[in-house]
Amino acid sequence: MKYEFxxxxxxxxxxxxxxxxYFQKKSYPSLQNHIYGKxxxxxxxxxxxxxxxxxxxxxxxxxxPWINYAINTPxxxxxxxxxxxxxxxxxxxxxxxxARKRLLMGAIxxxxxxxxxxxxxxxxxxxxxxxxxxxxxxxxxxxYWLYGSVAFYLILTLLALLHYxxxxxxxxxxxxxxxxxFVAAGVYIQYLFPEYLLSSMVIALAITMxxxxxxxxxxxxxxxxxxxxxxxxMRYIDSGVRHRRKxxxxxxxxxxxxxxxxxxxxxxxxxxVKQMADYLERLCPKGWVFRMSASxxxxxTEDAACYEKAAEELKETxxxxxxxxxxxxxxxxxxxxxxxxxxxxSSTNFTRLVETAFQKAKALxxxxxxxxxxxTIADLNRYAAVETAITKALRQxxxxxxFQPIYSLGKERFVSAEALIRLSDPGxxxxxxxxxxSIAEANGTIVxxxxxxxxxxxxxxxxxxxxxxxxxxxxxxxxxxxDLLQDDLYESIISIILDExxxxxxxxxxxxxxxxxxxxxxLIVRLQSFAQKGIRLLLDDFGAxxxxxxxxxxxxxxxxxxxxxxxxxxxxxxxxxxxxEEMIHLCKQLGFLVIVEGINxxxxxxxxxxxxxxxxxxxxxxxxxPAREFLGLFQ
Numbered sequence: 240m241k242y243e244f245x246x247x248x249x250x251x252x253x254x255x256x257x258x259x260x261y262f263q264k265k266s267y268p269s270l271q272n273h274i275y276g277k278x279x280x281x282x283x284x285x286x287x288x289x290x291x292x293x294x295x296x297x298x299x300x301x302x303x304p305w306i307n308y309a310i311n312t313p314x315x316x317x318x319x320x321x322x323x324x325x326x327x328x329x330x331x332x333x334x335x336x337x338a339r340k341r342l343l344m345g346a347i348x349x350x351x352x353x354x355x356x357x358x359x360x361x362x363x364x365x366x367x368x369x370x371x372x373x374x375x376x377x378x379x380x381x382x383y384w385l386y387g388s389v390a391f392y393l394i395l396t397l398l399a400l401l402h403y404x405x406x407x408x409x410x411x412x413x414x415x416x417x418x419x420x421f422v423a424a425g426v427y428i429q430y431l432f433p434e435y436l437l438s439s440m441v442i443a444l445a446i447t448m449x450x451x452x453x454x455x456x457x458x459x460x461x462x463x464x465x466x467x468x469x470x471x472x473m474r475y476i477d478s479g480v481r482h483r484r485k486x487x488x489x490x491x492x493x494x495x496x497x498x499x500x501x502x503x504x505x506x507x508x509x510x511x512v513k514q515m516a517d518y519l520e521r522l523c524p525k526g527w528v529f530r531m532s533a534s535x536x537x538x539x540t541e542d543a544a545c546y547e548k549a550a551e552e553l554k555e556t557x558x559x560x561x562x563x564x565x566x567x568x569x570x571x572x573x574x575x576x577x578x579x580x581x582x583x584x585s586s587t588n589f590t591r592l593v594e595t596a597f598q599k600a601k602a603l604x605x606x607x608x609x610x611x612x613x614x615t616i617a618d619l620n621r622y623a624a625v626e627t628a629i630t631k632a633l634r635q636x637x638x639x640x641x642f643q644p645i646y647s648l649g650k651e652r653f654v655s656a657e658a659l660i661r662l663s664d665p666g667x668x669x670x671x672x673x674x675x676x677s678i679a680e681a682n683g684t685i686v687x688x689x690x691x692x693x694x695x696x697x698x699x700x701x702x703x704x705x706x707x708x709x710x711x712x713x714x715x716x717x718x719x720x721x722d723l724l725q726d727d728l729y730e731s732i733i734s735i736i737l738d739e740x741x742x743x744x745x746x747x748x749x750x751x752x753x754x755x756x757x758x759x760x761x762l763i764v765r766l767q768s769f770a771q772k773g774i775r776l777l778l779d780d781f782g783a784x785x786x787x788x789x790x791x792x793x794x795x796x797x798x799x800x801x802x803x804x805x806x807x808x809x810x811x812x813x814x815x816x817x818x819x820e821e822m823i824h825l826c827k828q829l830g831f832l833v834i835v836e837g838i839n840x841x842x843x844x845x846x847x848x849x850x851x852x853x854x855x856x857x858x859x860x861x862x863x864x865p866a867r868e869f870l871g872l873f874q
Contacts, residue, residue, distance in 0.1 A: 242293040242434050250440040251286040257447050258283055267459040267471055268527045269478055271331035275449070278324045281317055282446050288314035289436055299376040307370040308362055315367060315385060319354040321442065322392035325422075329396050329415055333403035334481060347395065354388045357381065386430055393423050414449055421445040461530040463509045464516035472529035472537055473586035479539075480585055487546040488526065488539035490575040490593040491519065493559050511568070514561045523549040535593065539577075550576060554608045573597055574608045592619050621667075626678050628664040633687050638662055640695050641863035642714070644872060645834060645856045648848050653872065655747070657715045657856065658696040659863050660688065676719065685719045692716050693732060697739035697746065699866060706745055709873040715747035715777055723750060729765050733772065743773040747797065751779050763793060770795035777834070781805070781822075792829055799826045800856070803837025806847075823850055 258279050266272045292311040299307055326347075330336040361367045366381040397419055404412055425441025459471035467475070479486050493515060512530070519528045519538050526540030526549070540546050553576075558569045575596040595618055596611055632638050639661045644653040662670045679685035693716050700706060700714055722728060736743060748769060766776055775797035791799075801822070809819035826833050835847055838857030847855060861872070 242297060242436055244290055244293065244436065246440045247286060247290050247293075247436040250443040251283070251290065254279075254283060254286065254443040254447060257450055261450060267467065268475060269331075270336060270482065271328060274324060274328045274331050278321070278328055279446055279450075281321050281324060282442055285314065285317045285321060286440075286443055288317065289438075293436060296376040299370045300373055302370075304370040304372055307368075307376060311368060312358055312361060316355055316358050318385060318438075319351055319358070319388055322389050322396070322422075323348060323351045325418075326392050326396045326399065329399050330403075332411055332415070333399070333406040334478070335399075335403055335406065337482065350388055350391055354384060357384070386426065389426055390423075393419055393426075418445040418449055421448070461516075464513045464530055466516045466520065466528040466530050466536070468529065469531055472531055472589075475527065475529070475539065476586040476589050484541055486539045486541060486577070487543065487579075488537060488577050489549065489553065490531065490577075490596070491515075491536045491538070491553075492573040492575075492597055493534045494571045494573055511561045515559060522552060531590075531593070537593075546578075550578070550608065576608055576610050578610060588619060588623065591622060592616070595619055595622070622678060624664075624667055625670055625674060626682060628662060628667060628670065629675060629679055629682075629684055629688075632662050633684060633691065636691070638688070638691060638695075639865070640692065640699065641865060642699075642869040643856060643863040644861050644869070645854050646860045647854050648844070648852060652710055653860070654854065655711055655713050655715065656869065657717075657749070657863075658692060658699075659717075660692055661863070680719060680721050683721065686722050686725060689717070689719055689722045690731065690735065693746075694735050694739065697736055697741050700741045700745050701739050703866075703870060704741065704745065709870075713745055713747045713775055715749050715775075717749045717751075717779065720751055723762060729768055732769070732774075736774075744775065747775040747777055749777045749779040749800070767795045770797075778831075780836075796829075796831050798832035798834055798854070800834045800836055801852075803835070803857075806835055806837070806843070810843075820850060823852065827851060 261279060262276070266276070288310060292307075292314045295302055295307045295310050327336060357364070357366055361369075361379070365379050367379045367385070368376065368382060369379060370376050397416075400407070400412065400415055400419070407415070421441050422438075422445055425438045425445075428435070428441075429438035459467050459474075461468040476486070493512075512533075515536060516528060516530065519536055523538055523540055523542075523545045525542040525545040526538045529537045529539070531537050538549065540549075553572075553574050556572060556574075559572050561568055561570075575593055592611065592615070596609055596615055641659045641661050642656040643659060645655045645657065646652070647654040660672055660675065662675055664670060675688070676685065679688050696714050696716050706712065706714070718728075725731070732748070736746060750766075770776060776795060777798045777800055778791065778794065778796050779800050780802045781799045801819075805819050805822070809816040823833050832853045833851070834854040834856055835852050836856045838844070838847070838855045838859050840859060844855070844859070864872075
């Protein structure tokens with residue numbers, strides 16, 4: 240038989256260009272890309288052997304028989320393996336190629352394994368083909384088993400594609416479907432017209448089509464450094480967890496880089512971060528480097544030796560040296576080490592773990608290499624558990640409201656109360672309110688909590704009011720820093736009070752002192768609108784932050800709540816005592832009531848009365864109480 244080599248030669252040239260382009264570029268380290276690279280190499284080998292093997296078949300009468308066996312045996316083996324590799328690739332894209340399916344995969348691979356064994360023993364059995372001295376190349380009795388094997392795996396791949404179609408995005412599904420149609424058509428044409436060598440050509444074209452339609456590594460690369468970006472890191476971790484890969488590595492933070500960047504040009508700053516990325520890539524060639532944020536990098540590897548070598552060097556590296564704008568800059572490094580493969584359990588947990596480790600190291604003044612310890616993992620697990628409990632409580636309205644009464648020294652009775660949230664979880668027990676607020680502010684659910692507390696407080700007043708019957712003038716609720724920045728703050732609060740049908744002056748809003756210095760003019764106008772409605776505003780935790788006194792003087796406040804730390808400093812007899820007295824005097828001159836928090840001992844009362852304090856809140860008079868016990872104080 241005379242073969243036409245033109246199609247195959249052109250396909251080989253074209254696929255070679257595509258392969259060079261693919262392997263030169265940094266490819267995202269996923270299982271599907273790993274298999275795709277192997278498929279491309281198999282396709283190249285298939286084309287080369289197809290061309291050379293066809294030539295040896297044409298000249299079988301003049302060539303030694305061993306040449307035909309040496310060339311065509313590996314060619315047919317690759318033709319048997321390629322459809323299997325394509326099937327595995329489709330499963331990898333669908334994220335269904337998992338260790339727990341080993342028995343099923345073994346059964347599926349059995350026909351291909353039989354075919355490969357038959358080819359390896361073909362020299363003796365002559366089942367697939369044979370070439371005798373001086374004779375033409377002859378197909379054996381089981382030659383068409385090869386076509387049957389290819390058809391079997393193409394059908395299997397099509398069934399897998401349809402079964403897992405929800406796991407594919409539209410372009411993936413369409414591309415793989417066209418791929419299968421191309422290959423099936425090519426194999427069938429090859430069966431009818433074997434002299435044209437079309438099967439390898441069609442496979443090459445289909446693989447090229449997949450390259451242009453599906454391989455988009457630029458989406459996973461950081462434009463400045465050339466390493467993988469944050470999105471790639473999240474996908475890599477989640478994929479690694481699904482496939483139970485033991486990932487070791489580091490998170491490296493360049494401390495002070497953003498501050499230093501204020502004094503550098505954009506090009507100099509970019510050069511600095513690229514030098515860091517290049518350093519980490521050289522440090523562990525068998526690892527993957529990701530830029531997690533502007534100044535934080537992550538290196539992950541499954542190679543323990545590579546990890547240990549990198550760890551030894553990073554132990555000795557406390558400063559990041561980089562050259563830019565003709566000078567050498569030095570910035571401290573913080574390195575968080577993941578020395579156990581099981582520590583990385585999800586992309587979300589990984590992000591929190593890195594943040595927790597760096598925050599803990601900074602608080603303890605640790606430098607250099609920081610090992611993730613069980614305590615850090617416990618903190619992370621606690622954070623995740625509390626976050627889950629908060630989400631569940633919001634969904635099921637499980638937050639409990641407690642009321643802590645506030646005592647008037649002048650009237651010698653309770654005159655108001657602060658509504659506080661409490662949350663008890665079956666697994667966690669009672670969760671401290673400060674922990675709830677901290678986590679809720681971080682994930683944005685604090686606004687929902689604030690609204691829920693306000694509505695519950697308004698409902699309490701509506702059901703048990705009016706407050707005057709108890710001698711109370713208002714119930715106060717806390718408004719978080721995050722909530723203060725919401726555009727719908729005013730409209731939302733007013734709407735809740737109106738919905739519950741209570742007087743505006745029955746509610747007080749406590750805003751935190753720590754953000755008062757940053758209040759914008761727009762926010763001050765909004766707060767003044769609350770005051771005009773009759774809603775009283777209280778400045779909470781005064782003395783715990785860094786207030787701008789000029790700003791506070793311009794706020795429409797009803798009262799200032801002095802943080803307990805200020806009174807503790809007063810009691811210590813230091814110079815802060817003078818400051819405490821002056822603050823009380825200043826607040827009263829501005830027309831604000833003065834409330835002191837955290838008073839727990841009777842001996843403190845007379846001194847506070849002497850200083851001119853108006854009201855007291857603390858365990859001396861009452862801890863926060865459930866609604867029924869709170870109402871019992873007035874019966």
